[in-house]
């Protein structure tokens with residue numbers, strides 16, 4: 576479990592990751608927002624072949640997916656930083672158990688202990704490496 580004396584360590588880790596995630600979001604945002612398939616008809620070049628459209632769609636799917644992923648991680652990081660302030664960091668939001676320190680080291684922004692995370696399919700994207 577995370578001792579209060581470890582909070583500084585995790586806070587530094589979270590702040591570092593937060594900068595990386597923000598950088599990714601800043602990179603992805605224009606790509607996701609400037610959707611060439613949805614922008615006005617006058618915009619050129621407009622993909623006219625089905626293959627081109629599929630290409631653009633695939634790229635947008637991937638960018639949107641990554642964007643969602645990073646946006647969610649950013650929220651988790653902010654929540655975790657707030658929990659450090661409130662001295663509740665490292666406690667599973669679901670069952671209230673202490674999250675193992677080894678797990679927090681790998682995913683400092685996790686909200687759940689391993690068993691609760693496994694039950695939450697929507698978090699699979701971040702938990703899949705454990």
Ligand SMILES: [Zn+2]
Pocket residue numbers: 667668669670671672687688689690691692
């Ligand atoms: Zn739990």
